[in-house]
Amino acid sequence: MMQISIIGGGVAGLCVARVLRDRGADVLVVDRHDGIGPHACSWWAGGMLAPFCEGESAEEPVVRLGQEAADWWQVKTDAVNRCGTLVVSPARDKAELSRFGRRTSHFETVSGAEVEALEPDLAGRFNTGLFFKDEAHLSPRLALGRLRDGLVADGVTFKTEDADPKLYTREGLTVDCRGFAARDTINDLRGVKGEILILSCKDVVLNRPVRLLHPRIPLYVVPRGDGIFMLGATMIESSQKTHVTARSLLELLSAAYALNPAFGEAEVLEIGVDARPAFPDNLPRIRRDGNLICANGLFRHGFLLAPAMARMVAEMIFDNTKPEMMDETSA
Ligand SMILES: Cc1cc2nc3c(=O)[nH]c(=O)nc-3n(C[C@H](O)[C@H](O)[C@H](O)COP(=O)(O)OP(=O)(O)OC[C@H]3O[C@@H](n4cnc5c(N)ncnc54)[C@H](O)[C@@H]3O)c2cc1C
Structure with a gap:
């Protein structure tokens, strides 16, 4: 079984963990805080799954990829309200x-x-x-809690540690999902x-x-x-x-x-x-440098785009495909 460490347990890290676990990986999620909470940007999100409204100011991929989100969250958390x-x-x-x-x-x-x-x-x-x-919304705290509980039930390990993703790459494939904290290594964030x-x-x-x-x-x-x-x-x-x-x-x-x-x-x-x-164009990016994959830049579209970003991370790892969100700049 492929072992993968994910650093950061916000919406990006938990969605990546969910998809990788669904693809059969042995997943470890490391966060410097125990559980979900106000330390993560994800805690404060509105939870609107509103790809069409976002089209007012966002680029085309946000509208297109964001349409995956409501179904994904419903299947994984049963927390989606579809009232438009x-x-x-x-x-x-x-x-x-x-x-x-x-x-x-x-x-x-x-x-x-x-x-x-x-x-x-x-x-x-x-x-x-x-x-x-056709738009939907969810309560981020409820959805994240259910996502995390489901991961624990499916054997994903959670560890509390202020981690350096580079050190984890010695153990194998590592996905850096530290959100804004990754600014220490991602200069254009x-x-x-x-x-x-x-x-x-x-x-x-x-x-x-x-x-x-x-x-x-x-x-x-x-x-x-x-x-x-x-x-x-x-x-x-x-x-x-x-x-x-x-x-x-x-x-x-x-x-x-x-x-x-x-x-x-x-x-x-x-x-x-x-x-x-x-990132400068407000679109998320996946970057890879050997064993280190960075998935970041969700901007105001964390719940809207994290499912698509997680899918692309998994396709890159398991199917060797180049993700649409791939950025050639090394991580
Ligand atoms: C006010 C507001 C409203 C928003 N509304 C919406 C909305 O309606 N819909 C929507 O889709 N998006 C919305 N967003 C955007 C969304 O919240 C973000 O895009 C998303 O939370 C980013 O998620 P993330 O997982 O990348 O980062 P985070 O949620 O910040 O998670 C990063 C995690 O990494 C951990 N971490 C950091 N450094 C380390 C380390 N060295 N070692 C271990 N762990 C570490 C942190 O503890 C944290 O848990 C909103 C954001 C804000 C601020």
Whole structure:
């Protein structure tokens, strides 16, 4: 049985572990923290599996490869909600909605009455919207927990250690999935800061992720059930991942208030911040240097693209194929 070590147990590492285990490998996952948690960027993700909406700003491979994600997560974790995505804008920002529609596909334009039918708690607030019915979302913490539990049940070993991937290559094939921490060896990896809030608001019910377009800070609200909402996310060119700025808080909260003033009474349960690992074109990369494979750069598409990236890592190892995400630069 082929033995493979994976360094990093965020969404990249766990998806790679899942696919390699499914292909019969003997897998070890090494993370410097025990279990999943706020140390990983993956912990703070919105969990939107929204390939078509992402087409507004992302390259074509994100839209195409991202369409694998919902089925993959459903099969592996049974944690996927397939209720679509609703995109709205305040009347004064109608041009934003038209622009979003021109840059995306697989949606239908809905009237104010149809917005209300989809989301009764947005009644009377928006006179048009875009409905992406084929999109999905999940709770990242639930999905990662189930993925990890499934791996443990299938004999994958987890080890807690602050590891140097190069040292592991002496034991055999090693996949570096350290996310932004791999910046020590990957020079062109940068951080894109994201800030989020987790709110409790029993007075608002949403059935699906809602994106509110705004020229400065587009907001999304993802319902997590039980009156819990994830509100995000800023996109700031910065590797700083310790503090949320006052401006971001103000803008996130005012956008939520614009969506439904009842959010004004919400309790703030968590304030989160992390740096998304990204390459210059915001597309993920797989690099190989002998026994060391690096899989990184998931940017804002961790849950959306990690299944495709994991599949390509496995195809490279087992089928000797050159992955579409392969980058010839040595790791
Ligand atoms: C605010 C925000 C919102 C987002 N929303 C979405 C979304 O809606 N949909 C989506 O698809 N993506 C989203 N993303 C993007 C997604 O979260 C990231 O792309 C993804 O988490 C990157 O995963 P990763 O596994 O590469 O890194 P990480 O999740 O950071 O995992 C890296 C792991 O490596 C471990 N590690 C690091 N160094 C070492 C070492 N030396 N030894 C051992 N272990 C080590 C860390 O402890 C960590 O567990 C969002 C990101 C942010 C910040």
